[in-house]
Amino acid sequence: MAVNRLRNALSTPRKGETHELRSGLVSQYAYERKESIQKTIMAMTLGKDVSVLFPDVLKNIATPDLDQKKLVYLYLMNYAKSHPDLCILAVNTFVQDSEDPNPLIRALAIRTMGCIRVDKMVDYMEEPLRKTLKDESPYVRKTAALCVAKLFDLNAALCIENGFVETLQEMIADSNPMVVANSVTALSEISEAAPETKALVVTSQMLKKMLLALNECTEWGRITLLTTLADYRPTDTKEAENICERVSPQFQHVNPSVVLAAVKTVFLHMQHIDNPTLHATYLKKMAPPLVTLVSSQPEVQYVALRNIDLLLQKQSNILDKEMRVFFCKYNDPPYLKLTKLEIMVRIANSSNFDQLLAELKEYSMEVDMDFVRKAVRAIGQVAIKIEESAEKAVNVLLELINTKIGYVVQEVIVVIKDIFRKYPGYEGIIPTLCSCIDDLDEPNARGSLIWIVGEYAEKISNAGDILAGFVDGFNEEFTQTQLQILTAVVKLFLKKPDESQGLVQKVLQAATAESDNPDIRDRAYVYWRLLSSDPQIAKNIVLSARPQITSTIPVLPGPLLDSLLPNLSTLASVYHKPPHTFIGGGRSSALQAAAIEEAKQNARENPIAAAAVSAAIAGGPTPSTGGNAENLLDIDFDGAAPASMQKAPAVGSSGLEGLAGTPQRVASPTSAGGGGGMDDLMGMFGNTNGTIAGQMNGNAGNGLINGFAGLDMNGGQPPPPQDQLGGTGNKQTKEDLLGLF
């Protein structure tokens, strides 16, 4: 009685929605009860807390109405955590239902039991689970198979003790393809969460079963099986050939994700086949389905395109003849357009560049600024990749300059600078470039033009005047541009000493006395001392021949690419990042550990090349250093944490970063972004050989070098979000600095 009174006092007032629902739930009419349950679920969806109704909803669990049962179960799953004790009241119904003559109900019971994550429930699950795993109906068996994975997640020890994992392994030999698929799914989930269980070790017997089930199960089951097959290491060539042969018919499946999974499997197993003609055959077979993916839904297309990009980096020739499919449609979403551009550049060769350049020119006239810039950049990439195309590309670029659209012109200048770095003989267009000097307002474009002027000072009659204009406004320029002005003026002075003595003094004066940027001051001092010691040495250093650039198309480093290929069609392949860089701790920690282990092995085999990867990993395993974003999101969201919510928007304002394939905070060495651009520019100053650098070392003293090394070469960029950038980043910067001298 006292309890009752207490409850009455604590419960919500008799009026109001909750009360109404409650009276409906205990109504004597079945239809009213059902309606109230529906309303309760509706309120739950809207985020209202209806957990006070728990006991009343529970009363409706024993019902012959399957719909109603499902709704009650849904409610149970949601609120079981907050009412663990009351859940026990439902156990009886579950156990009864799991023996119901109707297989649908048996399956529903076992499915729901696995989702009620209450410790006490676990004890009661054993028996029903054991029974349903051996059920006569395949529908129940396939549901029970997944339930083992749920139980493992809750209580791994209990799961192993009861031999459920072994039962699952036996179930791979089941006669029903869907049971096979779900057993494999559950096993791979278990072995991912706890590799030490060795739950999924594919034997040749299992392999046979899986290949057999592959042709018969649902599309989703096929993906599971294909993914497992892809991870399998074949024992010999014969086996690999067999797998490829059995899997390749799946290329014709209507579901794009099945096709991608099949491509992945065949592509990985091909590596184990020695026969080159067979290789060629499979590559040829792969091409048409890949192209077909480009006509699927935009989001699926996006995943497919990112994967095609990866495949092309490994096998550049698979889609040689398919350039036209990748042409952008006017109303393609921007993320597709940008990805298509990257792919077109990779496919470009001497027979199709004509077509591509015409298309790129068309894109450069569009309105989307990012897309236009990328298109212009792509023109440069094609020119540098294919020598025959250079002349045509330069003509296209000149036409674009005539459009006089600000951002187009600026991008064109940057691109032409790169072309100059590869091909001599286009000096004739310099006057055209110089004529648009006043339109340039971006540091990169200004820097590029100044570099061109400095580099070809002897051929430009009014180089002195142009640079004098920049020197006058020296203090207002961006740091990056200031550095370029310095170098260009010094070059001019070395080429035409009589005309520009005053200018060089003026700029050095400005840089050393008026600038408060140590980077600029230091460089000015270096030049100053260099010039005052011996002009001949200065000439050797500043005007030495530059190494030719070979390509401006971004490529992933080999080990990274190899680690991404087994991840085809997953998120990692979309971001082009190894999984551990964007996935925090928690469930996937095992996966992470495995990845680290693999990378370490790589490092042993190929220490230098793997440096980049391992540096990235360094940031991974310790989530505490792994970026604030991570912590922000993994804060318990159930608890009211408004502070974290307010911060979140700032973190995620990554509309465009997301486009590049990855949110900014998962940046890895390959996409050091702005930093890379700077490196390029720095490299331009004339990478002299080591001996001269050594000499310089002696002259300028170590102090200077150290001073440089401490600088933040990323300029205005915020410091790298994750420590992973640290190792290689610094090293590269140092190397660049050395190259400078």
Place this chain on the structure above:
Amino acid sequence: MLSGILLFNQKGELLIMRAFRQDMRPRLADVFRIQVISNPSIRSPILTLGSTTFSHIRSENIYIVGVSKGNVNAALVFEFLYKLVSLGKSYFGRFDEEAVKSNFVMVYELLDEILDFGYPQNTETDTLKMYITTEGVKSERALEDSSKITMQATGALSWRRDNIKYRKNEAFVDVIEDVNLLVSASGTVLRADVNGAIEMRAYLTGMPECKFGLNDRLTLGENGADVSLGGPVGNKSGQKASKAAAGSVTLEDVSLHQCVKLSSFTNDRTISFVPPDGSFQLMTYRATENVNLPFKVQVIVNEIRKSKVEYSIAIRANYGPKLFATSVVVKVPTPTNTASTTHRVTQGKAKYEPSENVIVWKIARFTGQSEFVLSAEAELGATTQQKAWSRPPLSMQFSLLMFTSSGLLVRYLKVFEKGNYSSVKWVRYMTRAGSYEIRF
């Protein structure tokens, strides 16, 4: 795999939230709303924050979001979301805010059935409709049925149930082609290809085994050998002769419905299958060679002054005079600062749509070999921004019966069944515009 599914309306109100794993927190819905729906600068369909990934698609006026942790199969997630949409459409007619709101119990029920622990299960509409119905299945009544249902839901022939009977055995085959065209400003065809689909409606008794033949010449074969689809490979030279007579078509790639035996297709190129009951898509294909373009478009656009643009557009039908295209719509883009337009047409009706910045020219019936002309002028208003007009391409929509752009024909459809009944087959062809764009 998937931790949960979220459905939002356009305003960012949560319609459905279904968690499949414990790491799906209610707060994640707020995160998505703030990060994606109310953030116009987001342009990628995938967003990873911390260890949580949101993959979203849009259908009508709702967002469908898959929430996942870990390195999931992104292609699978998107494909699944689209499957959910098509499932919703076949259940509720359309899958928009209205439909979700009024059927939210069904949506929960469906989600419960097609996803278990975040792994997609059976998503075949026909099978699901057997035990997830709008009336609800009473467990006593359905007792005998449900064991059959579950057998079918997991069996090798999950798409067809036993004991189907029809008095009249009929099969309808629709060959539907979407022709894609991109013509450059100078009139050269940059891209012309066909995405085709063969849709079938089968009303056949029992467990019929169908064989299907087209006039195609698949170049998928290893040695580039031409293997015809028609029947067993016998006398090669003899076959070639017959093929040439039929005028064969080269298909770049085909994807087949899951009822088609892929292994027998790989071996000898026969398309044999046990069809689902009712309508389904048997195959899709791509063709890029010898595409017959139904319409030839000539566009002349002059920007006369800063304030006036002149159009002259001539469209000629390239198909036989007995055929006619219906619902032809031509969209002629105008500059964004268009104030008013005047137009004259020789057929149909033209109208300026300020919201889309296009002149819409509609022709209800376009007879073969005829030519129609639109001449128009657009008066431009003064603007502050001096940006050049980007000239979006002119686009066309149409549908044309009894014509295939690729030239594909159905040569035969054979039905084998124990009952040995005779069946009637109907074949229909249609060509529609996919993205039919002409730059100018």
